[in-house]
Amino acid sequence: MPGEHRIWKFGDDVNTDLIIPGRYLDNYDPKHLALHAMEGASPEFAAGVSRGDILLVGENFGCGSSREQAVIALKQAGVSALVAKSYARIFYRNSVNLGLMVLVSQSAYAMFDDGEEAVLDSDENAIISIDRKKKAFFEPIPAHVLKILEQGGLMPYLRKRLGR
Amino acid sequence: MAGKTLAEKILSRASGKADAEAGDVVEAKPDFVFSHENTFLVNRSFAELGLEKPWDVSKVAVFLDHRSPANTAQTAAAHARIREVVRKFGIERFYDVGEGICHNLLIEERLIRPAQLVLGSDSHTTTAGAIGAFGAGIGATEMAGIWATGSIWLKVPATLRVDLGGHLPVGSYSKDVALQLARKLGHSGADYMCVEFSGSYLVDTTIASRMVLCNMAAEMGAKTALVPADATVYSWYSSRPSEDRSALCSDDDARFEATIRMDVSQIPPTVSGPDKIDLSDSVDKFLDIDVNQAFVGSCTNGRLEDLVAAAQILKDRHVAKGCRLIVGPASRRVLEDAIESGVAKILLDAGAAIIPPGCGPCLGSHEGVLGPGETCISSSNRNFRGRMGSDDAKIYIASPATVAASAVRGRIADPREVLVDAR
Numbered sequence: 001m002p003g004e005h006r007i008w009k010f011g012d013d014v015n016t017d018l019i020i021p022g023r024y025l026d027n028y029d030p031k032h033l034a035l036h037a038m039e040g041a042s043p044e045f046a047a048g049v050s051r052g053d054i055l056l057v058g059e060n061f062g063c064g065s066s067r068e069q070a071v072i073a074l075k076q077a078g079v080s081a082l083v084a085k086s087y088a089r090i091f092y093r094n095s096v097n098l099g100l101m102v103l104v105s106q107s108a109y110a111m112f113d114d115g116e117e118a119v120l121d122s123d124e125n126a127i128i129s130i131d132r133k134k135k136a137f138f139e140p141i142p143a144h145v146l147k148i149l150e151q152g153g154l155m156p157y158l159r160k161r162l163g164r
Numbered sequence: 165m166a167g168k169t170l171a172e173k174i175l176s177r178a179s180g181k182a183d184a185e186a187g188d189v190v191e192a193k194p195d196f197v198f199s200h201e202n203t204f205l206v207n208r209s210f211a212e213l214g215l216e217k218p219w220d221v222s223k224v225a226v227f228l229d230h231r232s233p234a235n236t237a238q239t240a241a242a243h244a245r246i247r248e249v250v251r252k253f254g255i256e257r258f259y260d261v262g263e264g265i266c267h268n269l270l271i272e273e274r275l276i277r278p279a280q281l282v283l284g285s286d287s288h289t290t291t292a293g294a295i296g297a298f299g300a301g302i303g304a305t306e307m308a309g310i311w312a313t314g315s316i317w318l319k320v321p322a323t324l325r326v327d328l329g330g331h332l333p334v335g336s337y338s339k340d341v342a343l344q345l346a347r348k349l350g351h352s353g354a355d356y357m358c359v360e361f362s363g364s365y366l367v368d369t370t371i372a373s374r375m376v377l378c379n380m381a382a383e384m385g386a387k388t389a390l391v392p393a394d395a396t397v398y399s400w401y402s403s404r405p406s407e408d409r410s411a412l413c414s415d416d417d418a419r420f421e422a423t424i425r426m427d428v429s430q431i432p433p434t435v436s437g438p439d440k441i442d443l444s445d446s447v448d449k450f451l452d453i454d455v456n457q458a459f460v461g462s463c464t465n466g467r468l469e470d471l472v473a474a475a476q477i478l479k480d481r482h483v484a485k486g487c488r489l490i491v492g493p494a495s496r497r498v499l500e501d502a503i504e505s506g507v508a509k510i511l512l513d514a515g516a517a518i519i520p521p522g523c524g525p526c527l528g529s530h531e532g533v534l535g536p537g538e539t540c541i542s543s544s545n546r547n548f549r550g551r552m553g554s555d556d557a558k559i560y561i562a563s564p565a566t567v568a569a570s571a572v573r574g575r576i577a578d579p580r581e582v583l584v585d586a587r
Contacts, residue, residue, distance in 0.1 A: 018548070022551065063385065064548060065527070066302065164215070
C-alpha cells in the first residue's frame with residue numbers, strides 16, 4: 001500500500017444501487033462499470049478518481065444487492081482500498097474475493113477529510129496523514145480473510161490451492 | 165452446556181464440526197446453490213480455474229429472472245452465454261425466460277428442503293428460510309469457488325428471535341409485519357445475524373407469507389432468516405421430512421442474541437419510504453402522496469395470495485387516471501393459477517399491465533422504469549434512491565393490498581378505506 005493517495009469520503013449506508021446503479025448491469029465489461037462507479041452517490045467521482053485513491057466511508061458500506069459489479073467498478077476505477085466503520089456482509093465478502101482491500105477503522109472517519117491525501121502504512125496497519133500528525137489504526141484482518149486477500153482474491157487463492 | 169440455535173445446528177451439520185457456535189468460522193458444504201443472470205460472472209471467474217465442470221451439477225440451479233426476457237442486446241448475449249454454460253456443464257435445473265423468480269421457484273419446485281444450507285448469488289436468498297432452510301446470499305466469485313470446491317467459509321451467525329403473537333387485523337398482511345419490524349430494528353439492526361421467527365402468528369401463516377418475512381429480513385441486514393419447519397411445511401412436502409424433528413428447530417435453552425416480541429393484532433397497513441426501509445409507519449402518515457406507478461410483484465410479494473389481495477381491492481374498480489398498475493407474477497405457476505381462478509381477469513379489467521414472470525421493474529432495468537419526479541408504490545423490498553430508475557424518483561414500499569388501493573385512488577391510500585367505499 002505505498003504512496004500518497006487522495007481520500008474520497010462518503011457517509012453511512014452507501015448501498016450498491018448507489019455504487020453501481022442497476023441500469024448499468026447489462027454490460028459486464030469492467031471498464032464500462034468503472035465509468036459509472038459511485039454515480040448514485042457522487043456523479044463527479046468516476047471522472048475524478050485516480051489509481052490508488054482511498055474510499056473513506058461510514059457504517060454499513062455496500063448494503064443492499066449482492067451485485068459483485070459494485071466491487072468490480074470501484075476496483076477498475078482505481079480504488080486501492082476502502083476504510084470503513086463497517087461493511088455490509090456480502091459487499092465485504094465480494095471485496096475479499098476480488099482482492100480489494102477492505103479495512104476497518106472506527107477512528108479514521110472523523111480524523112480525515114474528503115480530498116485530503118494520506119498514506120496507507122501496512123507495517124503500522126494504519127492510515128497516516130502526509131505530515132504524519134494524524135494516524136488511525138485498522139482492526140486486524142481475520143486470518144481466514146487475510147489468506148485470500150494476500151493472494152489477490154479467491155480465484156488466485158484457489159488456483160494455488162488446487163494446483164491449477 | 166447451552167442448547168443450539170437452528171442456525172448453529174444447520175451449520176454444524178454442513179461443516180462436520182459438531183459443536184459449531186455463533187461466531188465460529190466454519191468451512192461448510194452447501195446442499196444447494198443457485199445463481200441468476202450473474203451466472204455470467206460466476207462462469208467468468210470459474211473459467212480462471214480451468215476446471216472441467218462444477219463439483220456436483222445436481223446441486224446447482226440457474227435462473228434467468230432479473231432481466232428476462234432480455235431488455236437489451238447485451239443482456240440477450242449474456243443470456244445466450246449462460247445457456248451455453250448450462251448445456252456444457254449439464255445443469256438440468258435451468259429456468260429460462262418466463263419460468264419465474266429464483267427465490268420463488270426454489271420453494272415452489274421443491275428444489276430445497278428444511279434444514280438445508282442453501283446459497284445463492286442474490287441478497288434475497290434469505291427467502292429460503294420460509295421452509296426452514298438456511299439461505300444466505302453470496303457474490304458471484306464465491307459461487308465460482310463453490311462450483312470448484314463444493315465448499316465455502318461462513319461465520320456462524322448469532323440468532324435474533326422475533327416472536328410474533330396474535331392475529332393480523334383486516335387490511336394488514338405479513339408485509340406490514342415486516343415493515344413494522346424494519347421500523348423497530350432499523351435497516352442494519354439484524355446485521356450479520358440470523359433472524360428466527362417464532363410465535364402463534366405463524367401457526368396459520370402460509371408459506372407465501374413466511375417468504376415475505378424471510379425475504380424482508382435481508383433489508384435489515386440479516387445473513388439469513390428462518391421459520392422453523394412445522395406442519396404447514398411438512399404438508400407442503402407431502403410428508404414429514406426425514407430429518408429428526410430436533411434438527412429442524414432451535415433448542416429451548418439455545419443462546420439468542422435478543423428476543424423481540426410483537427403483537428401483530430396491533431399492526432396497521434404500513435408504508436415505508438422514500439429511500440430507506442426503516443422510514444416505515446402506519447399508512448395514514450402517507451395519505452395523499454400522488455402515485456404515478458403501482459407495482460404488485462417481485463420475490464417479496466408476487467405470489468397468488470398477493471395477486472388475490474390486490475384483486476379483492478380492484479374488483480369492479482379501476483386504476484385511477486394518471487396512474488399505471490404493473491403486476492408481475494413471481495412464476496409461471498402463479499400466472500397460470502391467476503388465470504384459472506379469474507384473478508388475472510379482475511386485474512386486467514381494472515387496468516393492470518401484467519408482465520412476464522420475473523423480477524420486473526424492482527431493480528430498475530425494464531418493464532416499468534421510473535422517470536424523473538415520478539413516484540412509485542411497490543410491493544417489492546427496496547426503496548433505495550435510484551433503485552427503479554431515475555435518481556429523482558421516489559419509491560414507497562407496502563403490501564399488495566395497499567399498492568392496489570393506492571392505484572385505485574392515484575395516491576397512497578388505506579386498503580381498508582377503499583374496501584368499504586361503494587363501488
